[in-house]
Amino acid sequence: MTEEVLQDSCRLLGTVLAVQANYYRVRLDSDGEMASLGDGENTRLNSSHSSLLLCTRRTRLKKIGQQVMVGDRVLVEEPDWTGQRGAIADVLPRKNQLDRPAIANVNQILLVFAVADPPLEPYQLSRFLIKAESTGLDVVLCLNKSDLITTQQQAEINQHLTNWGYEPIFISVYKSINIDDLANLLKDNITVLAGPSGVGKSSLINALIPNINLRVGEISGKLARGRHTTRHVELFDLPNGGLLADTPGFNQPDLDCTPEELAAYFPEARQRLAVARCRFSNCLHRDEPDCAVRGDWERYQHYLEFLEEAIARQSQLNQQADPESTIKVKTKGKGKHQYEPKLESKKYRQKSRRTQLQELQELYRESEE
Template sequence: MTISNSIQTWVGTVLAVQANFYRVRLDPPQAGEGLEQSELLCTRRARLKKLGQQVMVGDRAIVEEPDWMGQRGAIAEVLPRQSELERPPIANADQVLLVFAMADPVIDVYQLSRFLVAIESTGLKIIPCLSKADLVTARERREWCDRLQQWGYSAIAISVQTGVGLERLRHQLERRITVLAGPSGVGKSSLINAFAPHLDLRVGEISDHWRKGKHTTRHVELFELPQGGLLADTPGFSQPTLSYLPEDLIHAFPEGRERLASHNCQFKDCLHKDEPNCAVRDSWERYGDYLEFLEEAIAYQTQLRRSRNPESRLKLQSQQNGTSTYEPKLETKRYRRTSRRTQQQSLNHLYDEAQE
């Protein structure tokens, strides 16, 4: 608790946004002042509204004048964000936990590669997780992990049936905000239930309600893990959208980053396709994926250049989404790689306008 201008203020984390209310969990030592509840349902101060200051799930907020009995409060200020995911809208996420099942459904390697490339654009740490280890042999498990290692990722094999890998994963989630991602049916909700059984999330059902329009797209929630850490479930989706510019794409591949770190291509603007003396073009497993995504990136850039009027912007947006229904898109507003910042902001500018 701090005292400023004789108004008592508390600091907490926004766990959920529901209409014009924000569910805020106050930081532990200050919660309740002897009362039980540490969560308050808060409104946003009019001043924030006037400033156009949005409050997102994951935001660190200063809460004034809590009414402990009514469990209400008001958000007076939002602290600066460390990161900002656009879809799903989550502030201050530290990492993305990408789950793919080794069986039932079996891994679609191209889809896995695509998810990794999409998530790389957030600049957040990626924890690849291979689930349903109980359904495959120890050898298969090793082969998948080795394969991902070749791509530059240390994957964790887990099973909520046998508990394998859960302790190792639990450590990686402590004190962090983690966003779950992955296709449908791989066991994302089951994993949250394994860590926090009291939540009793629905498993084994296609979470269709997520995709049914604008209203539900805003429903993102952070779950508190008993051992510490916050986890956001997302609905499974099949094809994440990629919105890279051609020259940026190679940085979404650890294999490409590694090659560029040790050698330079002859041409500064090399797209690592068929240019002479390229340091990247080589026999690495996902080079074919790179070439395929590069074609998409080139098409995307062409569309962007054409989109000068609002009408074509909308068109671009709906093409990008593939359908008019909601699909989560793991993409940050603020890039850590400064070289891409300007480009990214302009992409999001298009997105925001199309949404309005």
């Protein structure tokens, strides 16, 4: 069933913002859906909170094993406007899906860094960018605390990041610089926010959603942030449209791509590969002859360093000796060791059918560990 068909029949369509026990908090689309409703049902329009319905999942969906996750577009039936209840009758096909955190239909990642305090560290920024790129989603790079640097310094940072293939948006939560521009980029999208600790993510969320404390307080007690967060996933409504999922702060995301994948996560390398080819299809762009990627681009050293890391990681996995890897050692008989996959490790099973989006799940996992 497509969205058009559903809208034609004037059913209620909405987006799942949170899942709590067996209930789904659904925000109904703001327009169009009232047309088919009879008189007396319009009370919803007069109440400021009424487009939020607490819904159950129809038995039919349970029977066919249809899960409902945060970010899902759903068809709601039997709205009770007074009690703010409803029932989810159908789930529209997902554009994409992250398993951890469980969010469907994510459009982009908003990566937040600060230009100062904490200082902008190129390698750390690269690491986050690569991790974000590996999801295959669009990446919006936002640099906060621009109030702490001069225009000249900002121009220099901007030049570097342009060389890297990005168009950063410089903001200051303190001075309300470019917050509206950023809000515009988030409009009509489902965005997942990420970035290291101390760059101003909480401050930014408060600036983007002025009533968030109130709202969050109403719904989930408090906006859990930092290392000791629950795994509760929630999408927050942005006042001008769009939904934002917050992530806890973390400092060094682990790069777990293969050596072969790495170049694709550098826009500079992608640009080079778009116009030329390496002699070898499995070129790692180090010292191979006729390499189209190797060169004096600014982050080439980052590439080499991360490549070493990826190679080391891979050989570690190949040796099957890393206890943190997906392999466990099983002691057999007289002290003989045998390696076998840890079957309880979801990570292991995901590896074999990994999509780029699943990289993001790991980004979350690291942030929680």
